[in-house]
Amino acid sequence: MINSVIKPGAARGVAAARRLISPLGPVGGVSLRNSLRPSVHAGSATARNAPDFSEPDFLFKLLFNTRGYALGSHRFFMDSAVALLPTPKGARYRYSRLAGVPVMWIGGYEKKGGPLLFYLHGGGYVMGSPRTHRSLSAYLCRASKAKGLVVDYRLAPEHPFPAALEDVLDVYRFLVKNGMDSKNILVAGDSAGGGLTAALLLAIARENLPMPCAAHLMSPWADLTASRRYYRFMRHRAKHVVDWGADAMAAMYVGESDPADPLISPVYGDFTGVCPMLITAGRSEPLRHDGRILAEHARSFGVDARFLPYDGPVHVFQALAPLVGSAEALIERAGAFFIEQLGQ
Known part of the structure; x- marks a missing residue:
């Protein structure tokens, strides 16, 4: 089943993602090859939209549960959060x-x-x-x-x-x-x-x-x-x-x-x-x-x-x-x- 136990040693990556976007708030500009200017609609991010970091799919909820954010902000979240995943040795x-x-x-x-x-x-x-x-x-x-x-x-x-x-x-x-x-x-x-x-x-x-x-x-x-x-x-x-x-x-x-x-x-x-x-x-x-x-x-x-x-x-x-x-x-x-x- 999907609700698998998170691997030993993975907690640091989860904690890093938590620090990155908790609390969710406005994000500044970021230089990306295909980036639009990031902007945030006022009042769109609230505590109830924040993902549960104990769930295996927390990164996907992070990326797609930020309603009201402009495309540039979604790009920023994806570039920053998903890139935190460890690479294989x-x-x-x-x-x-x-x-x-x-x-x-x-x-x-x-x-x-x-x-x-x-x-x-x-x-x-x-x-x-x-x-x-x-x-x-x-x-x-x-x-x-x-x-x-x-x-x-x-x-x-x-x-x-x-x-x-x-x-x-x-x-x-x-x-x-x-x-x-x-x-x-x-x-x-x-x-x-x-x-x-x-x-x-x-x-x-x-x-x-x-x-x-x-x-x-x-x-x-x-x-x-x-x-x-x-x-x-x-x-x-x-x-x-x-x-x-x-x-x-x-x-x-x-x-x-x-x-x-x-x-x-x-x-x-x-x-x-x-x-x-x-x-x-x-x-x-x-x-x-x-x-x-x-x-x-x-x-x-x-x-x-x-x-x-x-x-x-x-x-x-x-x-x-x-x-x-x-x-x-x-x-x-x-x-x-x-x-x-x-x-x-």
């Missing part, structure tokens, strides 16, 4: 650019000639960065025995669709056209990054580029046309994810485009020839529907698409791997899937 990071796009490399777990984990971070297409996902992506690299590459794609609303997809496709194209064996590439993403992973696979197929070995989608946001129906239905189950406004994030990302475009909502795409996928989601989280439907849809095109639901409402539960043992176990399952597909 041995992880090394460096930053560079590929095809003009900022990327973060993760080392420490790979073998010579081993696979590359091509990671796309979540954040509703409007927030998040490689830095916010340093922990989650490194845990997945360790489980997969892979070197990591996290793409710092452009965010909406400053850069609506197709900017994010263009960035990740440019980096993937650069890799395969400069000697990287696509069968040694593993693609993964969480939430919006999971949806972007599916969109990337569709774009790779459309361009007849070499397909990666396999993909792992964690709680993918794969149908931006259905967010109202799903989120109203699930509001009582995962209120902290819903309150800030999935519809608002979708509108920022979609812009003037059609939300039913398969490169925005991959559940409407043609998955012919796409690589095997492992899709995970909580049994009672809002995006469980997207994950299940995406897996069923991909299987209708002959894809080996596996859907693995886990107990509970926590969105992208794997992000809590430093704190909760069962979250780390999910990452180990994904690593085993990747190693199986690589034939190792």
Whole structure:
């Protein structure tokens, strides 16, 4: 069950998050690559909105339970709070650019000639960065025995669709056209990054580029046309994810485009020839529907698409791997899937 015991030694990270945002109050400016000016609507943050730090999903409640805060403030919370999650021992990071796009490399777990984990971070297409996902992506690299590459794609609303997809496709194209064996590439993403992973696979197929070995989608946001129906239905189950406004994030990302475009909502795409996928989601989280439907849809095109639901409402539960043992176990399952597909 999700209500797992927090790992020994994780209390310091919880305490650091408590100091960061308790009491919740106005946040000042922060220099981020895709940042809007942070601002706070007067009187919006009250004690009753503060998350319960004893709960495993306290970080997600922190991010999504601050109604009234402007987008820049949500970005600040995500950049500051999620970045507090400890990284696994041995992880090394460096930053560079590929095809003009900022990327973060993760080392420490790979073998010579081993696979590359091509990671796309979540954040509703409007927030998040490689830095916010340093922990989650490194845990997945360790489980997969892979070197990591996290793409710092452009965010909406400053850069609506197709900017994010263009960035990740440019980096993937650069890799395969400069000697990287696509069968040694593993693609993964969480939430919006999971949806972007599916969109990337569709774009790779459309361009007849070499397909990666396999993909792992964690709680993918794969149908931006259905967010109202799903989120109203699930509001009582995962209120902290819903309150800030999935519809608002979708509108920022979609812009003037059609939300039913398969490169925005991959559940409407043609998955012919796409690589095997492992899709995970909580049994009672809002995006469980997207994950299940995406897996069923991909299987209708002959894809080996596996859907693995886990107990509970926590969105992208794997992000809590430093704190909760069962979250780390999910990452180990994904690593085993990747190693199986690589034939190792």
